[in-house]
Amino acid sequence: MAEKKKLSVAEILAAARKADSGGNEGGGAPSEKAAPPAEESSPAAAPAQSASAPSEPPAPATAAKSPPPKSIEKPAAKPAAAPGDRPSVKDMLAMARAGKSAAPTVKPAAEAAAEESAAEKAKPAPKPAPKSAPGVQAAKAAKSESPAEAAAPRSTASILEAVRAGKRLGPISKSELAPAPAAVEAEVVKPAKMKPAAGPMPAKPDYAKKTSPAVKDEAIESRRTAVGFLGFAVGSFLAAGFSAMTATFGLWTLGFARFMFPNILTEPPNRFKVGFPADIPPGTVNEKFKTQSGVWLVNAEYNGKPQIIALSAICTHLGCTPNWLEAEQKFKCPCHGSGFYKEGINFEGPAPRPLERFAIRLADDGQLEVDKSRTFQEEKGEWSNPDCFVPV
Amino acid sequence: MHVDHVLFMQQVSAFLGPYYLTLALLNAIAAAVLTYQLKNARAGLISVGVSFFFVILSAFAWNGLPPGLPQSVRDMANVALTGNRGAVIYTLGTTALLIALFFTRKYWVRPAVAWGALNAALLLMGLSMISPAFFNIVSKADNVPIVSLVFLLGFFTWLATSKAVANDERAKQGLPPLEKLDDEKILVWPDLVYTELICMVVVTVVLLVWAIGLKAPLEFCAERAKTPNPSKAPWYFLGLQEMLVYYDPWMAGVVLPSLVLFGLMAIPYIDFNKKGCGYYTIAQRKFAYCMFQIGFLELWVTLIVLGTFLRGPNWNFFGPFEDWDTHKVLALNNVNLSDYFWIDVLGASVPRVTSDMTGGDAVITVLKREGLGIVLLLIYFIGLPPVLASTVFRKMFVRMGFIRYMVMCNLLLFMTALPLKMVLRWTVNLKYIIYIPEIFLNF
Structure with a gap:
C-alpha cells in the first residue's frame, strides 16, 4: 500500500473526481451521516460496517475481523463481481458521466446499510474495491452517495490536463492514496488531508472525541497483556529449545570424545619386536616393517659408530613415504625428490631436516624392540640419546 | 615400461594415421577458405601442398612406418632441456622465447604465420610420438587435457595479442579501438541464450566422447607405505609442486600462494593506468601486460609443462624423449x-x-x-x-x-x-x- 506506484489514468481520473466532488460537498455531510452510526454501533459488528460503506475499500479488512460473515459474503460476491474485477477507464468514465445511472446501483446498497440483514446485497459494490485502487472506490462512494450535489462531470481531457499541470486535483501516487480508506473509515478527520483545496475542516463531533481514545487505550491494554503472555510463552519455548539444543550438542561432544578411545585398536601397536640384531647385517636396510609400521631398520654408522636404528618412513618435507633405493644407497621421496643417506641425513631435494628416529632397545629375550611413541630428531641433537640406537 | 617395439609401433601408427589425416583435412579446409573466400590463390596453393604433405605422412603412418625425429635430435633435446644442470635452459629459454614473441608480436599475430606455427607445432608433436617416453607422457589419460590446454592457451594468447596489436595500430592512427566500433547491444533472448545452448551441447558432446574414449586414470589402492612414483599433483597444481622443491612447505605452500591471491586482489588498487578499459591493448598498458604474462605464462603455465613433461620418477628431471629410469642418478647435493x-x-x-x-x-x-x-x-x-x-x-x-x-x-x-x-x-x-x-x- 505504502509503496509509490505510478497511477493509471483511471486512478488519476477517479481521484481527481473525488477531489472535485469533495470540494463541492464541503466536508461531505451525507457521508458523515452515513458513517457514524456504523462506527458507533460497535467496531466488531462487521456486517453492519461492511454494509454501511458499501463501496468502502476496507470492507475485506473488516470482514476478516469477523470470519463468519465473510463466509456468507463470499459466494454472494463472486457472481456479482464477474463482469469485471477492475473497472476499465471507459466504464469509470461512463459511470462518472452518467452520474445517475451509476448511482442507482450503489445507492440502494448504501441505504440498505442501515439494515444489518442486507449484507449480501451490499457486497456487489465492494467486491471490485480491493483489486482496483481503494481510492477509486472511495471516490466513487463519495460521489455516488451524493449524486444530487455532485459537480457536473468534468471531461477526461480537462482532468488530465489539470493533473499534468501540477494542480493536483487528486493524489498522485498510491502512497498518497493509501490513507484514503482510513479517511473513509474515520471520515471525520481524514478528508481534510485528502483535499487540500477543500474548505475549512468541520469541528470534530463529541462522540468522535470521547469514544475513540478509550477504545484505543483498551485495545493497547489488551494488546500489552497479550504481548506479555506471548513473550512469556515464546521465551519459555525458546529457553526450552535452546536448553534442549545445548544438551544435545553436549551429548554429541561427549559421544565424539568417546570415539577417541575405541574399544579395539586395529592399528598395530606402537611397541613391537622386530627380530634379533643378527637379522640386520651391517650396512643393510631392512624394509620388512615399512608397510605395516612405517619403519626401516638400518644397520649403519653414525658419527663413526656402527649401530642399529629404527628410521621413520615419513619424509620430513611434506610427509610422503620415500623409497629405499638399494643401488644408490639412499632414501628417495617420489613427491618432491628429497634424498636421504642410509643413516637418515637429508642431502638433496627440499627436505629441511633428517628423517626421524624411533626409540629402539634390546629386549630381555634378545630381540630388538621398537617404540614408535618416542621420536628423536637429529637437528635437536637427540640422536646422541642412547634410547634411539642399539650399538653393534 | 619396456613395451615390445613392434607392438609400440602398431600403437603409435594407429594414432598417427588419423592424426595426420586430420591435419591434412584441416589444411584442405584452410586452402578452400583461402582460395574461394579470401581470394588468395597463392596461399591456397601452399595450403594444398601442406595438406598433401600430411596425406603422405598419414599414408606412411597407416602402413606402420610413421616418420619421426632422428635419435640424435631427440638426444640433443634431452640434454638441452634437462642436462646436468636441471631445467636452466628450459626456464631461461622459455623466458627468452616469450620476450622474443613479445617484441616481434606484430609479425606473429599475422594469421598466416600463426597458422604456420600451429602446423609446425602439431607436426613436431606427431614426429615426437615415435619416442616411447614422449608417447607415454602425451597419451596418458591424465595428460591429454594438459596437452590440449597448451594448444588452447596458445590460441587464446594469439587471439588476444592479435586484437591488441590491431587496436594499438588503430590508436596510432588516432582511431578508436575495434571494440568501441561494435558497441551495439545484443538481446539476451535469442542471441545470448542460443549461443549458450550451442555451447552447452558442444561441451556435452565433447565430455561424452572424452568419457567414452579415454579410460579414467585409476591407480592401485591407496596404501600408506606405497607412494606412486612419481607422485604428481593435479595438473593445475604442478606449479605449486614445483615451487615446493625450492622453498619450505610453509613458504611454498602457504605464504607464496596467499601472496598470489592477495596480489591478484590488489591489482585494481595498485593499478593507476586508466587506459585499456574494455578493449585489448598492449602498448597502452605495457607494464601491466608484461607482469601478468610473466606471472601467468612464465610462472604458472611453463611450470605445469615442466611438471608434466620433464619430471619423472623420484622427481628427477628427465628429457621429454628419455626413458623414465627409477634409478637415474643425479648429483643433487644441496648446500646452504x-x-x-x-x-x-x-x-x-x-x-x-x-x-x-x-x-x-x-x-x-x-x-x-x-x-x-x-x-x-x-x-x-x-x-x-x-x-x-x-x-x-x-x-x-x-x-x-x-x-x-x-x-x-x-x-x-x-x-x-x-x-x-x-x-x-x-x-x-x-x-x-x-x-x-x-x-x-x-x-
Missing part, C-alpha cells in the same frame, strides 16, 4: 648459503647450536651463522625497492605514491624470487639462503 660462506669462503666450520647453549647464545649463534643470508634478503626486499624507485620505476613511483609502490614492488620481488631460486638451485646447488632449522624457518 651459510655452508658456502663459512666453509668455502672463511674456511671455518659452521657454528652450530648445541643443546647446552642458553637462549641468548643460541640466538647469537644463529644470527652469526645466517648473517649473510639475512643481510642479502633484507637488501632484496628492503634495499631494492628504493633503488628501483630511483631508477627503473621512477615515473611509476611518482604516480603511485609510497604505499602503493611498495606493495607493488614487494609483490614483484616475491614473484621474481621463485625463478631466481630455481636457477640458483640448478646452477650452484643452493638450498637455502637463510637456514634456521631450529625454528623451522628456512628461506
Whole structure:
C-alpha cells in the first residue's frame, strides 16, 4: 500500500473526481451521516460496517475481523463481481458521466446499510474495491452517495490536463492514496488531508472525541497483556529449545570424545619386536616393517659408530613415504625428490631436516624392540640419546 | 615400461594415421577458405601442398612406418632441456622465447604465420610420438587435457595479442579501438541464450566422447607405505609442486600462494593506468601486460609443462624423449648459503647450536651463522625497492605514491624470487639462503 506506484489514468481520473466532488460537498455531510452510526454501533459488528460503506475499500479488512460473515459474503460476491474485477477507464468514465445511472446501483446498497440483514446485497459494490485502487472506490462512494450535489462531470481531457499541470486535483501516487480508506473509515478527520483545496475542516463531533481514545487505550491494554503472555510463552519455548539444543550438542561432544578411545585398536601397536640384531647385517636396510609400521631398520654408522636404528618412513618435507633405493644407497621421496643417506641425513631435494628416529632397545629375550611413541630428531641433537640406537 | 617395439609401433601408427589425416583435412579446409573466400590463390596453393604433405605422412603412418625425429635430435633435446644442470635452459629459454614473441608480436599475430606455427607445432608433436617416453607422457589419460590446454592457451594468447596489436595500430592512427566500433547491444533472448545452448551441447558432446574414449586414470589402492612414483599433483597444481622443491612447505605452500591471491586482489588498487578499459591493448598498458604474462605464462603455465613433461620418477628431471629410469642418478647435493660462506669462503666450520647453549647464545649463534643470508634478503626486499624507485620505476613511483609502490614492488620481488631460486638451485646447488632449522624457518 505504502509503496509509490505510478497511477493509471483511471486512478488519476477517479481521484481527481473525488477531489472535485469533495470540494463541492464541503466536508461531505451525507457521508458523515452515513458513517457514524456504523462506527458507533460497535467496531466488531462487521456486517453492519461492511454494509454501511458499501463501496468502502476496507470492507475485506473488516470482514476478516469477523470470519463468519465473510463466509456468507463470499459466494454472494463472486457472481456479482464477474463482469469485471477492475473497472476499465471507459466504464469509470461512463459511470462518472452518467452520474445517475451509476448511482442507482450503489445507492440502494448504501441505504440498505442501515439494515444489518442486507449484507449480501451490499457486497456487489465492494467486491471490485480491493483489486482496483481503494481510492477509486472511495471516490466513487463519495460521489455516488451524493449524486444530487455532485459537480457536473468534468471531461477526461480537462482532468488530465489539470493533473499534468501540477494542480493536483487528486493524489498522485498510491502512497498518497493509501490513507484514503482510513479517511473513509474515520471520515471525520481524514478528508481534510485528502483535499487540500477543500474548505475549512468541520469541528470534530463529541462522540468522535470521547469514544475513540478509550477504545484505543483498551485495545493497547489488551494488546500489552497479550504481548506479555506471548513473550512469556515464546521465551519459555525458546529457553526450552535452546536448553534442549545445548544438551544435545553436549551429548554429541561427549559421544565424539568417546570415539577417541575405541574399544579395539586395529592399528598395530606402537611397541613391537622386530627380530634379533643378527637379522640386520651391517650396512643393510631392512624394509620388512615399512608397510605395516612405517619403519626401516638400518644397520649403519653414525658419527663413526656402527649401530642399529629404527628410521621413520615419513619424509620430513611434506610427509610422503620415500623409497629405499638399494643401488644408490639412499632414501628417495617420489613427491618432491628429497634424498636421504642410509643413516637418515637429508642431502638433496627440499627436505629441511633428517628423517626421524624411533626409540629402539634390546629386549630381555634378545630381540630388538621398537617404540614408535618416542621420536628423536637429529637437528635437536637427540640422536646422541642412547634410547634411539642399539650399538653393534 | 619396456613395451615390445613392434607392438609400440602398431600403437603409435594407429594414432598417427588419423592424426595426420586430420591435419591434412584441416589444411584442405584452410586452402578452400583461402582460395574461394579470401581470394588468395597463392596461399591456397601452399595450403594444398601442406595438406598433401600430411596425406603422405598419414599414408606412411597407416602402413606402420610413421616418420619421426632422428635419435640424435631427440638426444640433443634431452640434454638441452634437462642436462646436468636441471631445467636452466628450459626456464631461461622459455623466458627468452616469450620476450622474443613479445617484441616481434606484430609479425606473429599475422594469421598466416600463426597458422604456420600451429602446423609446425602439431607436426613436431606427431614426429615426437615415435619416442616411447614422449608417447607415454602425451597419451596418458591424465595428460591429454594438459596437452590440449597448451594448444588452447596458445590460441587464446594469439587471439588476444592479435586484437591488441590491431587496436594499438588503430590508436596510432588516432582511431578508436575495434571494440568501441561494435558497441551495439545484443538481446539476451535469442542471441545470448542460443549461443549458450550451442555451447552447452558442444561441451556435452565433447565430455561424452572424452568419457567414452579415454579410460579414467585409476591407480592401485591407496596404501600408506606405497607412494606412486612419481607422485604428481593435479595438473593445475604442478606449479605449486614445483615451487615446493625450492622453498619450505610453509613458504611454498602457504605464504607464496596467499601472496598470489592477495596480489591478484590488489591489482585494481595498485593499478593507476586508466587506459585499456574494455578493449585489448598492449602498448597502452605495457607494464601491466608484461607482469601478468610473466606471472601467468612464465610462472604458472611453463611450470605445469615442466611438471608434466620433464619430471619423472623420484622427481628427477628427465628429457621429454628419455626413458623414465627409477634409478637415474643425479648429483643433487644441496648446500646452504651459510655452508658456502663459512666453509668455502672463511674456511671455518659452521657454528652450530648445541643443546647446552642458553637462549641468548643460541640466538647469537644463529644470527652469526645466517648473517649473510639475512643481510642479502633484507637488501632484496628492503634495499631494492628504493633503488628501483630511483631508477627503473621512477615515473611509476611518482604516480603511485609510497604505499602503493611498495606493495607493488614487494609483490614483484616475491614473484621474481621463485625463478631466481630455481636457477640458483640448478646452477650452484643452493638450498637455502637463510637456514634456521631450529625454528623451522628456512628461506
